[in-house]
Amino acid sequence: MELIIQKYGGSSLASPQNIREAAQRVVRRSQQGVRLVVVVSAMGDTTDDLIELAHQVSARPDGRDLDLLISTGETVSAALLSMALKSLGQDAISLSGAQAGIQTDGYYSQAHILDINSQRMERELARSKVVVVAGFQGIERTSEDVTTLGRGGSDTTAVALAARLKAKICEIYTDVEGIYTADPRVVPEARKLSEIDYEEMLELASYGSKVIHPRAVEIGKLYQIPILVAGSGSQSCGTLILEGVNMEAKNKVRGVTFDMDVAKITVVGIPDKPGIVTSLFEPLARSNINVDTIVQNASVQGITDLTFTVSRGDTEKTLEIILPVTESIKAQKVVHSTNLGKVSIVGVGMQNAPGYAARMFHTLYEAGVNIELITTSEIRITCIVEEDKIPTAVRSLHRAFELEKED
Amino acid sequence: MELIIQKYGGSSLASPQNIREAAQRVVRRSQQGVRLVVVVSAMGDTTDDLIELAHQVSARPDGRDLDLLISTGETVSAALLSMALKSLGQDAISLSGAQAGIQTDGYYSQAHILDINSQRMERELARSKVVVVAGFQGIERTSEDVTTLGRGGSDTTAVALAARLKAKICEIYTDVEGIYTADPRVVPEARKLSEIDYEEMLELASYGSKVIHPRAVEIGKLYQIPILVAGSGSQSCGTLILEGVNMEAKNKVRGVTFDMDVAKITVVGIPDKPGIVTSLFEPLARSNINVDTIVQNASVQGITDLTFTVSRGDTEKTLEIILPVTESIKAQKVVHSTNLGKVSIVGVGMQNAPGYAARMFHTLYEAGVNIELITTSEIRITCIVEEDKIPTAVRSLHRAFELEKED
Numbered sequence: 001m002e003l004i005i006q007k008y009g010g011s012s013l014a015s016p017q018n019i020r021e022a023a024q025r026v027v028r029r030s031q032q033g034v035r036l037v038v039v040v041s042a043m044g045d046t047t048d049d050l051i052e053l054a055h056q057v058s059a060r061p062d063g064r065d066l067d068l069l070i071s072t073g074e075t076v077s078a079a080l081l082s083m084a085l086k087s088l089g090q091d092a093i094s095l096s097g098a099q100a101g102i103q104t105d106g107y108y109s110q111a112h113i114l115d116i117n118s119q120r121m122e123r124e125l126a127r128s129k130v131v132v133v134a135g136f137q138g139i140e141r142t143s144e145d146v147t148t149l150g151r152g153g154s155d156t157t158a159v160a161l162a163a164r165l166k167a168k169i170c171e172i173y174t175d176v177e178g179i180y181t182a183d184p185r186v187v188p189e190a191r192k193l194s195e196i197d198y199e200e201m202l203e204l205a206s207y208g209s210k211v212i213h214p215r216a217v218e219i220g221k222l223y224q225i226p227i228l229v230a231g232s233g234s235q236s237c238g239t240l241i242l243e244g245v246n247m248e249a250k251n252k253v254r255g256v257t258f259d260m261d262v263a264k265i266t267v268v269g270i271p272d273k274p275g276i277v278t279s280l281f282e283p284l285a286r287s288n289i290n291v292d293t294i295v296q297n298a299s300v301q302g303i304t305d306l307t308f309t310v311s312r313g314d315t316e317k318t319l320e321i322i323l324p325v326t327e328s329i330k331a332q333k334v335v336h337s338t339n340l341g342k343v344s345i346v347g348v349g350m351q352n353a354p355g356y357a358a359r360m361f362h363t364l365y366e367a368g369v370n371i372e373l374i375t376t377s378e379i380r381i382t383c384i385v386e387e388d389k390i391p392t393a394v395r396s397l398h399r400a401f402e403l404e405k406e407d
Numbered sequence: 408m409e410l411i412i413q414k415y416g417g418s419s420l421a422s423p424q425n426i427r428e429a430a431q432r433v434v435r436r437s438q439q440g441v442r443l444v445v446v447v448s449a450m451g452d453t454t455d456d457l458i459e460l461a462h463q464v465s466a467r468p469d470g471r472d473l474d475l476l477i478s479t480g481e482t483v484s485a486a487l488l489s490m491a492l493k494s495l496g497q498d499a500i501s502l503s504g505a506q507a508g509i510q511t512d513g514y515y516s517q518a519h520i521l522d523i524n525s526q527r528m529e530r531e532l533a534r535s536k537v538v539v540v541a542g543f544q545g546i547e548r549t550s551e552d553v554t555t556l557g558r559g560g561s562d563t564t565a566v567a568l569a570a571r572l573k574a575k576i577c578e579i580y581t582d583v584e585g586i587y588t589a590d591p592r593v594v595p596e597a598r599k600l601s602e603i604d605y606e607e608m609l610e611l612a613s614y615g616s617k618v619i620h621p622r623a624v625e626i627g628k629l630y631q632i633p634i635l636v637a638g639s640g641s642q643s644c645g646t647l648i649l650e651g652v653n654m655e656a657k658n659k660v661r662g663v664t665f666d667m668d669v670a671k672i673t674v675v676g677i678p679d680k681p682g683i684v685t686s687l688f689e690p691l692a693r694s695n696i697n698v699d700t701i702v703q704n705a706s707v708q709g710i711t712d713l714t715f716t717v718s719r720g721d722t723e724k725t726l727e728i729i730l731p732v733t734e735s736i737k738a739q740k741v742v743h744s745t746n747l748g749k750v751s752i753v754g755v756g757m758q759n760a761p762g763y764a765a766r767m768f769h770t771l772y773e774a775g776v777n778i779e780l781i782t783t784s785e786i787r788i789t790c791i792v793e794e795d796k797i798p799t800a801v802r803s804l805h806r807a808f809e810l811e812k813e814d
Contacts, residue, residue: 016463023464050483056423057430057487058494065493065501069486072479076457079476080464086472087465094472098505099551144506 042073152213269332449480559620659756676739
């Protein structure tokens, strides 16, 4: 019998009523003669509420404690959904991440899944139970301490389980109907895509689309698990993420995405010697700070400037880490600004067709948006701009690349 | 170095402010040069809120799911208290019941502790950490599924840990100042006891005093762990529960206690044959329904009536279980009433002194309280009376036995 993984996001489980509806959807799917593993997020804003609570008892909550704390949100959802399923006559079992055998490394709040011991899940599936797994959490391999996978971690849990259990598809149910050419709240004429390539989705997710976490897409691509993103409250068919979509489509740009969460840090006046860049970025990597765009100016008289971006929440920690380094390498100063955002165009077809960058820059110029930094991948072009220009930038790019039109 | 167990109840951890205060108390105790294990309940009404949530998604929540659900309340408290301790400079570690090695049987919602694997706790204590343990929960030995110990389970956790770790004392911090001769809300002149015997405390706890759970007192008695019950918000010294207090005290009644949670079930017209009582009570025991008072009338012409009491919450389940049995044994009918309460006088000295029962019955008679059923132990006399007569009964007994006077 085919195995399906479903994942319900926090907004799809925000109330007892939502949970009962999710249970009904699970039962309908189960009645189609498939085996089901259902991964759940914490109800509504539970995770944020728990983090807030942590900050009310401690200015700097310990990572291990924090993970044990916030993991309870998904555990609550799993137990409730399992109850709701049983009350509909569907046998089910709720499992914490530990019970589901999800083993991670020891990076609290941003752990990575190392392995999944699926014996318990397989035993329960063999007993015709729907297996409900608390997403976002696992246990550190040796200590068995609870870890969490970071924001979007439940998506990662779902796709990782799909890979491990060789599921036919991983269905992600959320509060949006699928993947759009741009955020419909910013671009009213944005269009839902019926299919999208892993690579494109990865760029959209990494560069601002909050619909599905990029780690989940990466795992999906690696193990070739088709991922369906659909609205939990609707019967519409959502967007299917899979390999090799749209390779030859006429409209090469598939979506415009943006991210307000950008802080820019510039180290001014660095003596241009080998190893300097390493000495700055290695301690950041060790602290698990994700450095995004990096731009280094051409060296003038042995002196160079280095600019990079991080998430706003990491600004303070980043400055704390690099200030001693910049002093020791005798850089002139460090400046930073946090009122930035980034806007990107994404499309697999772009990699073999010239002129997209020029068209993007021209469009932004005409819309009066000043570009602070540029970064590109094979299938994405990103501009860092002032935060308050982001909506204008997204709308004008959506129009310029005619994304409202069907492929 | 001496080991102390502390336990903080839900009302002592109801808000972030309360948690910070509990942390301060823990730190003060730790600075006295002792090792500390701290057991925590869920914050405020969390457990009730979670149970309410369960009933909103399922009319009859599954026991295993429910335990996984409500166990999260204590886990949250443990993580938060550990954070709060660290923010005060006290190294600490938060452990779930599973991580603390608390192994139970598989009776969900009313599990019993079978063993405690204390290796992890001992390792953390050796590292000079305060070990914060989520109370009320454990794991079933073989499945490793989460179980809960029932109401008052955190007291049980605390005293069981004290026994296992050979602690010098188990300190229970709660929202009352100690053990009183009667509930001060009902009897304003009630007096706090400085010491009380395990046996007396057991009877008080079993017969209505909500201050500490009887199971905890039993374990304390069995392993001879002194238990201090004190107010978390006060500096007063509380009540110490230990062996051999007051054996020869003049005033042999130590307290008056009551319980509103009584349902009476009468099976009328039972053919008086051997094995009949067993056939009624065995299925109740199997369903873990606690039958309290049992009274059987003398048999008249081979026919007898049997009356027993259970907690009100168990009424429906009890009737469900016994109705098929009473039909099969051809009893005439089953009647029940739920508007009853019980009032008890308790004192170790009572067992060797006559006349207490007579004085109790006379006092109730004079106060206009009708007695429905009577049950006694060596150190307790209990009368089942109408619920709305309970306050009158408690006050008149407190006065009759002069409990407001110092020993």
